Amino acid sequence: MPDIPSGSFFITTPIYYVTAAPHIGSAYTTTAADVLARWHRQRGENVYFLTGTDEHGQKVMRTAQKAGKGPQEFVDELVRDEWKPAWELLDIKPDRFIRTTDEDHVRQVQEFWQRLYDAGWVYEGEYTGRYCVDCEEFKSDDQVDAEGNCLIHERPTEIISEKNWFFKLSEFGDKLLALYDEVPDFIAPAGSRNEIINYVKSGLHDLSISRSSFDWGIKVPWDDTQVLYVWIDALLNYTSAAQIFDDPEHFAEIWPPTHLMSRDILRFHSVIWPAMLMAAGFAPPRRVYVHGYLLVGGKKMAKSNATAIHPREIVDTFGADAYRYYFMKSIPFGSDASFSWEHIQAVYADELANNLGNLASRVAAMIGRYFDGVLPSPGALTDADGEIADALRNAAQRADVAISNLHIHEAVGYTHDFVTRVNGYITEQEPWKVAKDDSPLARERLATILYTCAEALRAVAVLHNSVMPTAMAKLWDSLGATQTLGALDDQPLSSAAEWGTLPVGASVTKGEVLFPRIETEAAPA
Numbered sequence: 001m002p003d004i005p006s007g008s009f010f011i012t013t014p015i016y017y018v019t020a021a022p023h024i025g026s027a028y029t030t031t032a033a034d035v036l037a038r039w040h041r042q043r044g045e046n047v048y049f050l051t052g053t054d055e056h057g058q059k060v061m062r063t064a065q066k067a068g069k070g071p072q073e074f075v076d077e078l079v080r081d082e083w084k085p086a087w088e089l090l091d092i093k094p095d096r097f098i099r100t101t102d103e104d105h106v107r108q109v110q111e112f113w114q115r116l117y118d119a120g121w122v123y124e125g126e127y128t129g130r131y132c133v134d135c136e137e138f139k140s141d142d143q144v145d146a147e148g149n150c151l152i153h154e155r156p157t158e159i160i161s162e163k164n165w166f167f168k169l170s171e172f173g174d175k176l177l178a179l180y181d182e183v184p185d186f187i188a189p190a191g192s193r194n195e196i197i198n199y200v201k202s203g204l205h206d207l208s209i210s211r212s213s214f215d216w217g218i219k220v221p222w223d224d225t226q227v228l229y230v231w232i233d234a235l236l237n238y239t240s241a242a243q244i245f246d247d248p249e250h251f252a253e254i255w256p257p258t259h260l261m262s263r264d265i266l267r268f269h270s271v272i273w274p275a276m277l278m279a280a281g282f283a284p285p286r287r288v289y290v291h292g293y294l295l296v297g298g299k300k301m302a303k304s305n306a307t308a309i310h311p312r313e314i315v316d317t318f319g320a321d322a323y324r325y326y327f328m329k330s331i332p333f334g335s336d337a338s339f340s341w342e343h344i345q346a347v348y349a350d351e352l353a354n355n356l357g358n359l360a361s362r363v364a365a366m367i368g369r370y371f372d373g374v375l376p377s378p379g380a381l382t383d384a385d386g387e388i389a390d391a392l393r394n395a396a397q398r399a400d401v402a403i404s405n406l407h408i409h410e411a412v413g414y415t416h417d418f419v420t421r422v423n424g425y426i427t428e429q430e431p432w433k434v435a436k437d438d439s440p441l442a443r444e445r446l447a448t449i450l451y452t453c454a455e456a457l458r459a460v461a462v463l464h465n466s467v468m469p470t471a472m473a474k475l476w477d478s479l480g481a482t483q484t485l486g487a488l489d490d491q492p493l494s495s496a497a498e499w500g501t502l503p504v505g506a507s508v509t510k511g512e513v514l515f516p517r518i519e520t521e522a523a524p525a
């Protein structure tokens with residue numbers, strides 16, 4: 001298996017069906033990808049972050065019909081009014097927002113399938129089976145209940161009988177098993193990996209890749225009476241955006257991607273997608289990582305579900321930084337969780353307003369009061385000061401390893417724990433008491449304590465930047481770091497823990513309150 005080209009990081013999310021506005025479930029994957037992209041960028045890597053929308057197929061077509069609109073008009077409006085603004089609201093900045101109706105995607109998808117057809121991987125056949133339009137998937141008997149309802153959507157499947165084109169997926173079982181074996185973290189976490197290994201071992205069937213009963217899709221290049229099955233169109237968004245045929249050099253630079261999703265679409269990404277790539281002679285993705293579901297009433301939150309929560313409802317109260325922090329830190333990346341207003345409110349108050357926000361404002365206030373807002377030069381370090389520098393090194397190192405393992409919650413947690421540690425240090429050192437003594441020795445000690453705190457905050461801004469870019473830029477500014485060290489986004493993570501980076505003499509100002517107190521008791525109505 002080829003390694004990731006060194007220094008490159010290509011991160012992808014599923015492309016979401018444009019049948020309704022996004023909800024916090026779709027935002028969860030996209031936020032995580034944005035955090036990873038920002039972290040890797042701060043490592044100095046060549047990062048490409050891709051997200052977008054899945055616009056073809058029966059599900060989108062029928063939803064548009066119900067809305068009384070043509071499918072193109074329907075998706076154009078939703079993408080413009082809902083999907084792109086939601087990512088802007090959350091400070092999510094992809095390098096490309098791909099749409100499966102984009103011309104370069106359509107063209108490269110046709111070229112891909114034409115190649116597979118020419119190479120003999122596609123044949124014509126008849127198929128009769130149960131189809132779930134919500135999943136856009138043919139279902140086997142173990143995927144429906146006794147009445148033929150889809151187990152995921154709990155809605156009836158449709159029996160479809162058509163003459164279709166088929167991809168010889170059944171020939172890829174051994175190659176896929178070899179891939180899972182050679183790259184043990186290709187599918188993670190382990191439970192998902194085992195499930196797919198068992199599934200592939202049980203035998204793969206060929207895949208119907210075209211549909212003739214409707215035309216909202218990409219035309220089969222060698223048969224214009226059919227459109228490509230929506231999934232084999234959508235799964236090629238990653239190669240289209242990487243410009244597989246349009247710019248092979250760019251493709252070679254960034255391929256293969258790290259892909260995030262939840263388990264609903266794992267088979268598509270860990271079986272069909274790599275098999276298609278292998279058939280065409282391209283490398284499979286680097287890894288596919290399954291995070292948990294956000295649940296409502298114990299079930300996966302879905303667009304078709306009336307209880308879907310729009311990210312705006314939460315951002316309006318807590319802001320985008322706290323939103324990102326809450327979802328990234330409070331839910332182990334890989335576990336299911338239920339969103340709760342009480343929980344986000346508690347995390348906001350305890351971890352952001354009290355722990356981090358208070359630390360930042362206290363330190364700036366004391367440097368203002370005792371040193372006229374000019375960062376003082378530290379004296380000799382005591383053990384207590386040295387322990388803070390050690391704790392920082394530890395946190396930075398562990399966070400970086402956690403990010404490599406896609407344990408985002410742990411990475412954010414290490415920085416949070418470090419903030420708690422610094423608050424403990426202030427409580428122990430009692431700078432307000434030291435300030436009462438104006439002997440040279442006490443002044444020096446006060447300077448050392450406050451330098452230690454400011455320097456710790458400097459590192460916290462760097463480490464938390466990928467999660468809370470707006471609040472951390474404010475903190476960075478208040479430490480006078482923009483003038484002395486340059487933009488926060490340009491600070492390399494590799495030297496985040498280098499003690500003594502914040503220059504003495506920096507102008508420290510109190511700045512805006514990072515996490516203002518929120519008055520509401522619980523959920524907004």
Ligand code: MSP
Nearest residue numbers: 014015016017025029054234235261262293294301
């Ligand atoms: N269009 C397909 C994906 C094609 S990718 C080639 C699709 N779209 S979707 O809109 O249904 O998005 C599914 C994905 O959205 C999940 O795999 C996950 O990444 C995210 N989530 C949607 N609901 C979610 C939750 N309730 N919880 C966590 N993530 C969820 O499938």
